[in-house]
Amino acid sequence: MNQSFSLLSLSSTIVVFLVLNSFDYGVNGDLVSDLCKNASTIDPQLKYDFCVAYLSENPASKNAHDLLELGIISMQICLQNATSVHSYIVQILKDGKEIPASKPCLEDCLDLYSDALDSIPEAIQYFKDKDYSSANIEMSAAMDASVTCEDGFKEVVSQYLTSPLTKQDGDFSQLTAISLAITHMF
Ligand SMILES: *[C@@H]1O[C@H](CO)[C@@H](O)[C@H](O)[C@H]1NC(C)=O
Numbered sequence: 001m002n003q004s005f006s007l008l009s010l011s012s013t014i015v016v017f018l019v020l021n022s023f024d025y026g027v028n029g030d031l032v033s034d035l036c037k038n039a040s041t042i043d044p045q046l047k048y049d050f051c052v053a054y055l056s057e058n059p060a061s062k063n064a065h066d067l068l069e070l071g072i073i074s075m076q077i078c079l080q081n082a083t084s085v086h087s088y089i090v091q092i093l094k095d096g097k098e099i100p101a102s103k104p105c106l107e108d109c110l111d112l113y114s115d116a117l118d119s120i121p122e123a124i125q126y127f128k129d130k131d132y133s134s135a136n137i138e139m140s141a142a143m144d145a146s147v148t149c150e151d152g153f154k155e156v157v158s159q160y161l162t163s164p165l166t167k168q169d170g171d172f173s174q175l176t177a178i179s180l181a182i183t184h185m186f
């Protein structure tokens with residue numbers, strides 16, 4: 001009696017697990033690719049493959065069931081990346097191997113990414129509060145960090161400076177574009 005009861009509960013646990021698992025998987029594969037298709041239509045600069053890769057790479061996406069949850073996850077990905085770009089710039093400045101003319105640009109970029117580190121959590125809070133237009137303003141401000149940072153290097157024309165942050169700025173810009181496209185859907 002006891003044994004058959006535990007066998008029964010074990011098998012029903014397995015069934016529940018399998019059902020939930022396939023449900024999650026099915027919903028998310030579709031949700032992420034659907035979202036990225038729509039997002040890259042809204043914003044032609046946004047690359048579909050990049051969107052799918054970074055959203056589905058994040059373990060939290062597996063448990064996301066709707067656009068609201070994916071919106072928050074995408075902003076958290078932006079926050080992580082801004083944090084990592086920020087420390088990357090700190091490291092470059094600390095190493096002191098940069099071309100002297102690029103130092104002021106790097107310092108500007110550091111400030112810009114610091115600001116982004118303030119804007120993104122505010123965007124997340126607004127998004128959770130369903131104030132989508134304010135969330136949009138904060139995420140746009142964050143995205144501007146990468147654009148303004150990159151432009152800073154282009155402005156020092158006489159020095160033939162190349163930005164050491166092109167990849168970082170480009171990635172961050174794409175990541176914020178995903179979040180912006182999601183806030184536009186609400
Ligand atoms: C994508 O766009 C289609 C067509 O407008 C819409 O029906 C669908 O709900 C959208 N999906 C997502 C995840 O945004």
Ligand SMILES: *[C@@H]1O[C@H](CO)[C@@H](O)[C@H](O)[C@H]1NC(C)=O
Pocket residue numbers: 054081082084085088168171172175
């Ligand atoms: C995020 O930030 C780091 C900077 O340290 C960068 O190297 C990385 O490629 C970035 N991009 C993504 C999409 O994670």
